Structures are given as C-alpha cells and as structure tokens.
Amino acid sequence: MRNKTWKNLPGMIQARRSHCVVELDDKIYAIGGCEGRALSSVERYTTSDGWKFVNSLIDTRYCARAVALNGKIYTMGGYKNNKQIKSVECYNPDSNTWTSCADMKICHNLPGVAAQAAAHKGHIYVLSRCGAERYDPQQDTWSQICFLEVGPGLMTCVSLNNELWAIGGKSKSTDKSCVSVFDEENFCWVERWSLPESEVHNCFVVPESLLSSI
Template sequence: MPTKAQRGEIVLKRIFIFFIICIAFFSTETQIFAEQNVWTSETNLTNKIDRVSLVTVNGKIYSIGGHDPNKFYDTIDVYDPETKTWTQKGKLPTARGTVSAAVYDGKIYITGGEPINDKLDIYDPMTNEWKKGKSLPKVVAGYASQFVNGKLLVIGGFNMYNNASADVYEYDPSTDSWTTKASLSTPRRYITSALVNGKIYAIGGYDESKGLLSSIEEYDPKSNIWTTKSPMSTKRMGLTAAVLNNEIYVIGGNTATATLSGPATAEVEKYNPKTDTWSTVTSMPTARGLLSAVSLNNAIYVAGGSNSSNYYSVFEKYAPGDDGTSPSQPGDPGTSQPDNPVGDRAILVVTMTTGLEKEFDLSMKEVNDFISWYENKQAGSGSASYAINKHDNNKGPFSSRKDYMLFDRILTFDVSEYSK
C-alpha cells in the first residue's frame, strides 16, 4: 500500500500527464482549425490568361478559352484533381474568351464570347467532338449562363462594347430553339451567376447608367420573374461565383473602373439564399478579376484572371471549414436522421415528363441531398437514378419503401418549406 507521500507523488504525476495530454489535444485542435477555411495552390494553368471559363464533367475540371494582352485562346484543357495535372483535351472551333460555359447531360455548351459573336457550340468530352446549335438571337459576351430544368439561360452581358444588356434568352436543346425570357431589372455586363434550389442568381457587373453594381437578382423559371435581393458589400464586375452547401461564394472582381484596367480585389463573400444574407469569407491569396470558379468535391477551384496589366496562371483551391454557419451544423434544421426528422421540413413535388406529380414530405437535408444529386447530374456527373425514402407515405408491411427517380424523366420540381 503506497504511503501518503507516494500517493501524493502519484497524484502529481497524473496531473502532469493530464496537463501534457491537454496541451497535445489543444495543439492538435488548433492545427485542425488552422487547416480549415484555407486557400491552397494547385497546379497552374498552362497560360497566363483571364476571361477563361471553368466547368466540371465527370469529376474533372475543364478550362475553356481565355485571353491575354495579345490574343484570345482556342484551347480546352482538363484538370484531374487526383493527379493534379492539366492535359490539353481539344480546341474550340474559334478562339474566344469572356464566355460562360454550362454543362447539360455531360456536354458543354459554349455561347457567344469575345470577339463578340452569336455562336452556340456544343462539345462532347467523351468523343472530343463538336456540333453547332442554333445561333443566339443577338451577339453577346460578358454574360452569365446556367442550365435549369433542362434549359440553358443566357443572362445579360453586352451586345457591343460599353453597352450593358438586360436581355435573357433560353435555349431548349430538345428543339434547338431560343426563346426570349423576362429581362433583368438592371442591365449588367461582366456579371456572374449561380444556381441554388432551382433558382438562378445574377450577381454584380457594370451598367452604363449605374456604374459598378453590388446588386443581385433572383430568377424563378416557373414564374419567369426576376426579384431583387440583398446586395453585396462591394461593388464589382468581372467577378465569379461557385456554390457549396446551397450557399453562393462570390469571388474577386474589378472594383474601380468600367475599362477593366483598374485594380482587382481578393475579397470573397458568401450569400445564403434562404436567409437573403451575406457574410465574409477568407480572401483569396491573389487579387484578380475576369477569373472563373467552379465547385467540386466540397471545394472551390479558381483559375486565371488579371489585375491591371498583370495576367495570372494561378489555380487556387478553397476548402471551407466549420465556421458555424454551414447548414449542416449540429442542431440546425435538416441535420437529424431521415427517419426521425426534427426542425424545418419541406414538401418536394417532382413533376415527371409524363405530367405525373409525385409528392414527398421530407427533412430539408433529404431535399438538399436530392437537389445536389439533380444539379450534379445536370452538370454531367452522378448516377442516372436517385432513391427518395417514402417514410410513412404509402404504408404497408415493409421495413422501408423508396421511389427511384430517373433524371431524364424529371421535368421540374418544387420545394415548399415549412416548420414542424
């Protein structure tokens, strides 16, 4: 049996060991959090360019076209995030920049661009082949584009230099035809856009009468209506955007002049469409405008750009950390297990191409998972079908029932949120 002195020595040793463990734990914890919310450098682009466009297809990143002080580029390079290497994939039919490429059914749609034109070129990365679509109603460059519900929207831009446009056109790949849609409330060129929960957000840009813009407009394809939302804190054009966890990260841009020759910013802001609020995010290492971004594997990749007379080949990656604002935080709505949901919920109504409507009462996590699958598949990656848990719907002598949705059978879907 230890003596009183020995017992005291044992206690002191245990306290010392506990103290060392605590130091190690907090040191590790500090290191973990230090590694979050950080920008890292990836393998540079093959050229120092701005006005490039990024898209993702089947887990790879495609860099399309671009511009430097001497020329426009016709190159298409593909980046493999696993090997961190760029490979030249093909060439554009004509050299161009200031395009906003978009992906549907695994194919890349490239409209307009500089030199200003009205072309629609469709690229199949699997076959490395091109085909022409019907030309745009007008020549356009410096615009934004998004696929939603199987239709391509081309938004704003300019039809001639120093003349911002409010025009919005919709292209239907099934009929190879263009339709004029509701105009933006504010003409804007050198803008960016994002797609969240079936709605398109047109962000920033420049208008001859209003100058640099911080405003943002939301487009509902079902109603064909644009609605003005809360503005950014910084007015800018030549900016870019990417979506993570249903939030829009708005990155970089030119902040001082309409001629694109002024200074650029490294600023990053995050927009939450659900709350219509903005928050500040860690700035990029390299300030630049006329750049492009894309999200892949829960990270954002940002390529190229320019700042005054400096052109960049930098390719930087942002990995968001746990800053307490993510919608997947414990205790937030939609984070419970699907079979025992609490908090905010939604009615998901999926309209099939046959006209049949399917209705599901789901947690917001389930709804967001479905939307993520749909948008990834729309961008050319992911499985052709998605299983939705019916829970208590259509009860029977089953342990569970699932409705398998086929992507090419979905016409549109609607989300109506409510609190339980």
C-alpha cells in the same frame, strides 16, 4: 465529348457578349451582356424549342456572374453605364419572374478581371482579388469570408466533392498560378497545387464516368 467533336446549334436571338451563361433543368440561359449597349434581355435554349426569350432582368448588366441554386438562377454584380454595381437578381423559372435580392457588400470587378461565383452547399460564393463573400438565400444576406490571398492572374471557382475550389491567381510563395481550397472548419484558404498554365478563364465539373469513356 465522347466523340471529341463540336456540333453547331441554332444562334441566339440577340447578339450579345460579356453575358452570363448558366444551365438549369437541362435548359441553357443567356443573361444580359452587351452589344453596342447594355442588355437586360434573357433567352433560354431547349433542344425542342431552340432559343426563346424569357422575362428580362430588372436592370441592364454586363460582365456579371450567374449561378443556379435551389431551382433558381441568381445573377450578381457586373457593370451598368460603365459603373460597377453590387445588385443581385433572382429568376424563378416557374413564374418567369426576376426579383431583387440583397446587394453584395462590395464591388468585385477590376479592369480586365471579372469576379467569379459558384454555388456550394446551399450558398453562393463570390470571389475576386477585391475580397470574398457568401450569400445565404434563406436569409437574403451576404457575409464576407476570409480573403483569398493570390496575386495577379485570371481565376475561376467551382464546387467539387463538397469542397470549394479557387483555380488561378498567382501564388505568393511560388509565383505560379495555384489551386486553393476553402477550409470551412478553420475559415481559411489552403493552397494545394500549382498549375502548369497561367491563364484560367473558366472551368466546369463533368461526371468522371464521362471522362473515362473518352
């Protein structure tokens, strides 16, 4: 980012699309996806070894979501055999194993619009226009939270400054894409701002010191 340039890295072992990508302990994981068929394979990238396969998912899935939390990776939902699934799997890098977790309460994907997920204050949140729910890894339970009332449009979510942000989706009051924050005390979503662009495919949090050096 400092040089505003892209650098070519080694290609993945398995061609894949509609897969999950997540970073854990300075390693990049490419999870599932599809390429003519649904995939369960998972590969990990390190600067020293490049891409190497790790243990595969228990089940094939694509258009899923994945987050890193408490030293593990969780992948949720998506599709299998062209049908939505609610299943959840957890990867432990120390044992190189996947285990099944409690299913989500609802299927979140809509045609052309995938669910979004973020790790926030020790929980996992999954948001979509179908609903919103929160996972407690200590109890292995999902609970539904208040619905994020936004209209059509792509949406993503991220944890920043101890707040959970939902970015995208049309505001019902302004008809523009909006930014909302989850008010945990009052258990509701609060709309903060409108966005200059309507399509938000993804977002990332980077250190402010890195941005100031650009």
